[in-house]
Amino acid sequence: MISFTLNGKKQQVDADPAMPLLWALRDLLGLTGTKFGCGIAQCGACTVHLDGQAVRSCALPVSAISGKAITTIEGLNSDLGEALKAAWKAHNVPQCGYCQAGQLMNASAMLANNPNPSDAQIDANMQGNICRCGTYPRIKAALHDVIAQQPAEG
Amino acid sequence: MTTKIENVSRRNFLKNSAIGAGSLVLATGLPGFNLAMAAFPSPIEGAGVLNLFVAIEADNRVRIVCHRSEMGQGIRTGIPQVLADELDVDWSMVDVVQGFANPGYGSQNTDGSRSIRRFFTTMRQMGASARMMLEQAAAEKWGVPVDQVRGKQGYVHHVSSDRKLSYGELASAAAKLTPPQTDSLVLKPASEFTLIGKGLAPVDIDDMLDGSAVYGQDVQLEGMLYASIERCPVVGQKVKSHDKAGAMKVNGVRDVMVMPEQPDAPAFHPLNGVAVLADNTWSALQGRKALKVEWSDSLHQQHDSANYMSTLVERVGQPGKVIRTRGDVKGAFDGADAVVKATYQVPYLVHAQMEPPAATAVVSEKHCEIWACTQTPQSTQQNVAQALGLQPEQVKVNVTLLGGGFGRKSKPDFSVEAALLARHTGKPVKVVWSREDDIQHGYYHAASAQRFEAAVNKDGSVVGWLQRTAFPSISWTFTGTVDEPQDGELSLGFGDVPFAVNAMQCESQKAEGHVRIGWMRSVSNIQHAFAQGAFVDEMAAATGKTPHAMWHALLGEDRIVDPTAEGFGYGNYGDPADVYPIDIARMKRVLDEVVKQSGADKSTGDNEGWGISVHRSFVSYVAVACKVRVEQGKVSVLELHSAIDCGTVVNPDRVRSQQEGSMLFGLSIALMGEISLEGGKVKQSNYHDYPVTRYHQSPMIKTYIIASDAPPGGVGEPGTPPVAASVVNAIYHASGRRIRTLPVNKTLSV
Ligand code: FES
Ligand code: FES
Numbered sequence: 074m075i076s077f078t079l080n081g082k083k084q085q086v087d088a089d090p091a092m093p094l095l096w097a098l099r100d101l102l103g104l105t106g107t108k109f110g111c112g113i114a115q116c117g118a119c120t121v122h123l124d125g126q127a128v129r130s131c132a133l134p135v136s137a138i139s140g141k142a143i144t145t146i147e148g149l150n151s152d153l154g155e156a157l158k159a160a161w162k163a164h165n166v167p168q169c170g171y172c173q174a175g176q177l178m179n180a181s182a183m184l185a186n187n188p189n190p191s192d193a194q195i196d197a198n199m200q201g202n203i204c205r206c207g208t209y210p211r212i213k214a215a216l217h218d219v220i221a222q223q224p225a226e227g
Numbered sequence: 228m229t230t231k232i233e234n235v236s237r238r239n240f241l242k243n244s245a246i247g248a249g250s251l252v253l254a255t256g257l258p259g260f261n262l263a264m265a266a267f268p269s270p271i272e273g274a275g276v277l278n279l280f281v282a283i284e285a286d287n288r289v290r291i292v293c294h295r296s297e298m299g300q301g302i303r304t305g306i307p308q309v310l311a312d313e314l315d316v317d318w319s320m321v322d323v324v325q326g327f328a329n330p331g332y333g334s335q336n337t338d339g340s341r342s343i344r345r346f347f348t349t350m351r352q353m354g355a356s357a358r359m360m361l362e363q364a365a366a367e368k369w370g371v372p373v374d375q376v377r378g379k380q381g382y383v384h385h386v387s388s389d390r391k392l393s394y395g396e397l398a399s400a401a402a403k404l405t406p407p408q409t410d411s412l413v414l415k416p417a418s419e420f421t422l423i424g425k426g427l428a429p430v431d432i433d434d435m436l437d438g439s440a441v442y443g444q445d446v447q448l449e450g451m452l453y454a455s456i457e458r459c460p461v462v463g464q465k466v467k468s469h470d471k472a473g474a475m476k477v478n479g480v481r482d483v484m485v486m487p488e489q490p491d492a493p494a495f496h497p498l499n500g501v502a503v504l505a506d507n508t509w510s511a512l513q514g515r516k517a518l519k520v521e522w523s524d525s526l527h528q529q530h531d532s533a534n535y536m537s538t539l540v541e542r543v544g545q546p547g548k549v550i551r552t553r554g555d556v557k558g559a560f561d562g563a564d565a566v567v568k569a570t571y572q573v574p575y576l577v578h579a580q581m582e583p584p585a586a587t588a589v590v591s592e593k594h595c596e597i598w599a600c601t602q603t604p605q606s607t608q609q610n611v612a613q614a615l616g617l618q619p620e621q622v623k624v625n626v627t628l629l630g631g632g633f634g635r636k637s638k639p640d641f642s643v644e645a646a647l648l649a650r651h652t653g654k655p656v657k658v659v660w661s662r663e664d665d666i667q668h669g670y671y672h673a674a675s676a677q678r679f680e681a682a683v684n685k686d687g688s689v690v691g692w693l694q695r696t697a698f699p700s701i702s703w704t705f706t707g708t709v710d711e712p713q714d715g716e717l718s719l720g721f722g723d724v725p726f727a728v729n730a731m732q733c734e735s736q737k738a739e740g741h742v743r744i745g746w747m748r749s750v751s752n753i754q755h756a757f758a759q760g761a762f763v764d765e766m767a768a769a770t771g772k773t774p775h776a777m778w779h780a781l782l783g784e785d786r787i788v789d790p791t792a793e794g795f796g797y798g799n800y801g802d803p804a805d806v807y808p809i810d811i812a813r814m815k816r817v818l819d820e821v822v823k824q825s826g827a828d829k830s831t832g833d834n835e836g837w838g839i840s841v842h843r844s845f846v847s848y849v850a851v852a853c854k855v856r857v858e859q860g861k862v863s864v865l866e867l868h869s870a871i872d873c874g875t876v877v878n879p880d881r882v883r884s885q886q887e888g889s890m891l892f893g894l895s896i897a898l899m900g901e902i903s904l905e906g907g908k909v910k911q912s913n914y915h916d917y918p919v920t921r922y923h924q925s926p927m928i929k930t931y932i933i934a935s936d937a938p939p940g941g942v943g944e945p946g947t948p949p950v951a952a953s954v955v956n957a958i959y960h961a962s963g964r965r966i967r968t969l970p971v972n973k974t975l976s977v
Contacts, residue, residue, distance in 0.1 A: 089478055092509045100453065100507035105445035106438020108630070109508075110581055111662040115914040118581060146438035158436045165428050165880055168888055169299030170435030171442060171581040171630025196923035203914060205581045205631050206299045207891030209925035211884070 077138045079104075080148025090136035095119045097135045098145060106146040106174050110203065117202030120175040120182075121145050127182035129201075146174035154181050156222060160215035168206035176202050176212055180219075188223035261620050264327045266292045275398025277357035278406060279331060280310060280350070287381060287395035289316050294326035295346070296337040296602050297431065298580075298632035299888065300943045301881035304430045305343055306350055309877055312422040313354030313415060316381045316394065323430050328604030328624035337602040338637050338746060339800065340845035340941025343877055347939050355412045357401075364401035365392050380421075417875075417936060426880030431628065442630045443585040443600025448655040451587065452481055454648050455511035455659055457518050458500035458668050461907035462742055463491060463525035465499050473517030474503050479510025483518070484651050486644070492707035493743045495610050497644045498668055504652060508659050528907040530741035532575060532674060539676035539697045539738060540570055547695050547734035548711065551722050551795035559691030559730035563682030566691075567769045571679070571758035572968040573951075575902035576672035577911075578747055579919055582630020583660040588645035590615065595622045595649070599642045600629040607639040611646045622646075633892070634746035638670050666917050667909040670745025671902055673698040673738075677758040682730070687770035689781065692728040694762075696721055696735055698754065703740025710739045712751070718798035720755030720844060720948060723790050725809055727783025733795070742904065748892055752844045752948040757897075760840030760952025761967065764959060774839050774956065775822050778815075785812040800846050806938055807846040814841055816933060817850040817870040824931050825868035827852035831961075834858050835865070838956025840949040845941025847873035848933075851890065853953035854926075857962040861976045864894060864926045864954065869946055871930065874937035886930040886946045893950025894926075895919040898977040899970050924977065 076085050079102070088097045093112075098104045098121070107130055110118030114132040121130045122144040149158075157177055167173045176199075183190060183198045190198065195216060204212070267274075267282045267290065274284040282290045291307040307323050326332055334345065358378040365383035366373040369390060377384050382391045417423075434440035459465070471483035482504040489496040501520050505511035560566060586599035588611075595615055601607045604624045612619045629636055641658055648656040675698035682691030700716060702709040712735045714722070722733050747753070767777035788809040790797040799807060818841045822828050827837040834856050841850035854866040867890050876882055899918045903910050911917040955966040958975070966974050 089509070092507075096507055096509040099445075100447075100509070103447060104438070105441070105447070108442075108581075109444055109583070109659075111914050112512075113662075113913055113915070116581070116662075149437075161436055162428065162432060165426075165432065165884065167299075167429060167432055167435045168301075168884055169297075169581065169629060169631045170429075170431065170440055173435050174438050177436065199922040200924075203581065203919060203921060205579060205633075205892075205919055207888035207920070207925070208884070209891065209920075209922050210887050210928045212922070213925070 075135050075139050077140060078142040080144055086135060088135050091134050094121065094130040094133045094135050094138060094143070098130060104145055104147055108171055108174055110172070117175040117179055118172050120178040120202065122178060122182055125182065125185060127179045146178060149177060149181060151181070153184055156219050157181055157215070160218045163218065164211045164215045166208050166211040166215055168208055172202060172204045176204065180216060184219065184223070189220060261329050261331065263620070264329045264623055266324045266326045275402030277360055277398070277402055278353055280353045281314065281357045283394050283398035285395045285398065287320060287393050288322055289314070289320045289394065290322050290324050292324050292326045294332035294335050295342040296335070296604070296626050296629055296632070298337065298602065298629035298636070300885055301429050301878060302337065302342045304427055305877045305881060306346060308422045308427055309347060309350040310354040312420055313351045314358050315378050318422060318427060320381055325626050327626070328608040330605055335604045336606065336637065337632070338634060340943040340945065344802070344846070344939045344941060347875070347877070351414050352409060352412050355414050356406050359407050359412065360401040360404050361394050361397045363404055364397045368392065368400065423877050424879065426878055441627050442582050443598070443627045444582055444630070444659065446587040446598040446627060446657060448587060448589065451655040451657055452504040452506070452652055453508045453511045453659055454502050454504045454656050455508070455515045455661065456486065456500045456502040456644060457515050457520055458498040458664065459522055461522070461525045461528045462493060463527050464522040466501060467521040467523045469501050469521070470519040473519065474514035477510055477514040477517055479506040480514035481505055482652060484648060487647060492705055494705050495606065495639050495643070497640050497647070502648055504648065504656065511659070512661065525907060527741040530904050530907040532904045535741070536572055536574070536674060536676065539674065540572065542697045542736040543570060543676045543678035543695045545736070547736040549732060549734050550717055551733040551790055551793045552731070553793050554730035556691055556693060556730045556732045560680070560682045560693070563690055564685045565683045566680055567683055567766060568678070568680045569762055569765055569967055571677045571761060573675050573754040573757060574900070574969065575674045575742065576747060576896060576900045577666055577669040577902050577917065578633040578635035579666065579914070579917055580631030580633050580635055583662055583665040584636060584641040585657060585659050586642040586645040587655060587657040588642070588649035589655045590646055590650040593617070593621055595646055596625070597622065597642050597646065598625045598627055600627050600636055601639060601642060602629065602632045602637040603639060607642045610639045610643050614643045615646055615650060633748040635670065637746060662914065663912045666911050666913060670704065670743045672747035672753060673744050673751070675754040677754060679758060679762040681766055683770060687772060689728050689766065690730060692726060692731040694721070694724065694733050694759070696755065697738045698751065699738045699740040699744050701744050701746065704744050707740070711735055711737045714796040715798050716751040719751040720759065720842060721751065722795040723797055723809060724759065725788045725811060725814060725843070726781040728781065741907065748889065749844055749944040749947040752842065753896060753951070756840065756842040756844070756948030757951040757969065760842065760949055761955050764838065764952070764956040765965070773828065775818070775828055778818055778839070778841060782811050782814055785815070800941070802846055807940070809843060813848045813872050814843060817841060817848045817872050820870035820931050820933060821850040821852045821868050824870065824929065825852035825866065834961055836957045836960025836962070838953040838958070838960060840952035840956065842945070842949040844945045844948050847871060847940035847942065847945040849945045849949055851949040851953040853950070853957045855954065855957040855961050857958055857975065862958055862971060864924065866927045867894070867950070868929045869931070870933060871945065872933035872935055873940040873942050873945070874935050875939045876932060877939065879932060882932055882942050883930045885942045887928050889944060889946030890928060890950050891920050891925060893947040894954065897951035897954040897969060897971055899972050901970050
């Protein structure tokens with residue numbers, strides 16, 4: 074039995090310690106907003122926050138989350154998370170939508186760490202999240218909107 | 228299409244007499260509508276079902292069926308948007324209901340970029356019919372002639388008084404009326420459209436952003452088992468023996484089942500294999516790793532894609548089967564001052580849509596229910612019924628959202644797998660494809676070689692044109708024997724070459740099948756538009772023209788091109804040539820627009836270059852301009868511009884998003900897409916070795932929509948074909964290097 078915090082609430086899960094968090098979330102806890110795209114940390118569809126950092130849940134065994142805080146797309150309701158969702162809506166970003174939970178989780182962790190990333194930093198951060206539908210131009214526009222709303226540094 | 232609209236709720240009162248009497252909602256000669264599988268159970272308590280597509284509840288909520296599959300193109304917005312406009316309701320009143328598989332809706336095959344162009348008029352008629360029934364109900368209530376009432380924005384108004392009734396108040400009375408005859412329906416003039424032409428947001432956007440949207444992979448049923456299947460590495464192999472002991476020891480594994488052996492022609496059948504069923508996906512995947520399977524020999528286990536490509540290249544160097552000819556081709560080449568020749572190659576490709584296929588099934592003796600991310604609900608229904616020995620009406624197919632489709636999910640093999648496993652276990656079963664399964668057991672886009680030759684005179688005029696193509700046919704997948712491209716595939720950007728050259732010939736060459744070949748976004752247009760668009764640029768260089776001028780010279784005078792007049796069995800995307808002709812003026816308009824808007828005719832910085840191309844597909848016209856920089860053996864794509872003329876536009880925002888997506892899909896093909904085989908097995912397995920365009924590789928993208936009141940054309944696919952040619956042409960203009968073999972990353976890093 075592994076105990077952790079899931080979207081702000083205490084949670085326990087009875088899983089093989091080697092089971093990736095992705096499958097524990099989806100199959101055992103019924104939180105299917107976190108998506109399966111590759112299973113080998115290549116696509117970003119399964120991105121969640123582990124103590125605020127973006128991680129690929131397909132490559133994270135549940136044994137590694139004991140006592141930690143996990144946030145999934147279902148729990149992304151910080152001010153930043155809401156600002157990102159609003160910008161995603163303003164630009165009608167999603168096509169099929171399947172990658173977007175991962176995109177939002179990755180982007181929100183990036184901006185929480187650094188509210189004013191350079192384009193090169195954004196590229197480095199977002200290139201791990203594939204969108205096969207090709208929503209990148211709109212993700213880019215939405216991200217820049219949110220960054221522009223952030224208070225300037227210093 | 229003639230459409231006869233019938234009232235479902237009324238028919239329900241007629242019970243037996245109406246069902247199966249052949250009186251259809253869409254009188255298109257298809258089998259009858261199955262009421263048991265209507266999206267609206269009829270009658271709905273307190274609501275009025277006005278026809279198959281519209282029900283209005285007493286509280287004024289308007290429920291509209293979308294019978295096509297949503298895979299990112301925005302059809303769950305577009306279809307209801309058209310209907311709601313003619314019904315004349317406010318968009319905020321509308322709830323979208325996903326239709327089950329049901330032939331009564333007409334075709335539900337969400338492919339071929341045809342949802343809007345095939346259903347634009349039908350949806351308008353469904354909306355207008357429902358509105359007229361509401362108007363009639365109001366007129367009867369008030370005892371006034373029907374021409375004195377008018378439905379508008381959810382209310383029927385009496386024009387000469389201030390009386391009004393909401394649609395919701397009228398719905399149940401209206402539902403008892405006989406729908407108007409199709410020829411008496413009054414459709415709005417375009418000037419009165421309130422929703423058609425608006426960039427409405429996708430209806431599922433909130434669910435997509437908070438994680439609540441349900442895709443095929445997300446379906447969960449009580450007591451469900453999760454299945455992962457070890458499939459034959461080479462098409463045609465059968466399970467010779469297997470050892471399940473290791474798998475059964477894995478925690479959570481419940482069962483192992485050998486899939487029923489399938490016929491040799493792959494068609495839509497599951498591949499031969501062994502399934503592991505478990506309490507969760509992880510256990511199923513672990514159990515599968517512990518399986519031992521020995522495979523029989525297959526005819527295809529020598530298949531090597533590199534050797535195969537050499538064979539195709541050799542064949543397109545030899546005379547082939549003539550499919551279209553004009554003028555004295557031999558004379559033109561013999562008498563010309565020079566001949567320009569080039570051979571182009573495109574490898575096998577795979578869809579790699581973000582969501583791997585998944586389907587969930589529950590089977591009892593006389594019934595099966597499926598939940599799947601399918602582009603083809605009716606084909607799913609039929610194939611599942613056949614596999615289980617049921618009638619199609621005994622199979623209910625629920626269509627989830629699709630995490631991308633691109634043609635992969637037109638094949639119902641994964642739903643058949645789920646159904647067979649659910650019957651075997653007696654429990655609900657979800658079949659989960661992994662990414663490796665998706666890349667290694669796909670329905671691949673055909674590998675191809677093409678030869679282009681042009682006879683040129685000293686004055687720069689092109690007097691002869693020869694093009695030859697070779698690729699394995701999709702028909703091989705269904706027959707196991709067809710060994711050359713078929714007219715349907717040659718109709719996609721090859722036999723419909725629109726050029727005004729006096730002597731011209733199109734030929735095809737043989738190519739045997741060794742892997743499952745399937746449709747992938749824009750299908751054979753991919754290789755045809757690549758080779759043709761790249762060769763036009765080579766012709767420009769050979770004749771000293773700008774690429775833009777070369778395109779104009781080849782396209783010639785404004786006119787309608789009819790490939791059937793020159794012997795070719797041209798398909799025109801299944802659409803009539805009089806409504807959707809090949810119109811040279813429209814090709815030139817998109818070309819000129821994209822050049823003007825992008826500045827592709829202007830000079831560039833050092834090591835930079837523009838490339839252009841134009842192509843008609845799915846009866847729409849797209850021109851692309853691409854700007855690249857080539858430095859130290861690396862190409863960076865800086866800008867992609869497209870102009871599209873797709874006739875009448877329903878939702879301009881979704882047209883733009885489809886242009887963005889289809890161009891980036893084309894960019895992945897151009898830069899990095901390649902499936903290769905050795906020993907009949909696919910070498911790639913996941914996104915690390917089958918890369919697709921990523922965030923940092925995505926250029927600035929601009930889309931220009933040509934205003935048009937022509938009938939609606941395709942949107943999901945036409946943006947893909949011209950991209951690869953524009954990219955290699957830009958690379959040539961930036962670096963002097965001609966790339967004729969895709970993907971580009973064989974030659975330059977990307
Ligand atoms: S599913 Fe985890 S990165 Fe792709
Ligand atoms: S929106 Fe479909 S994969 Fe990103």
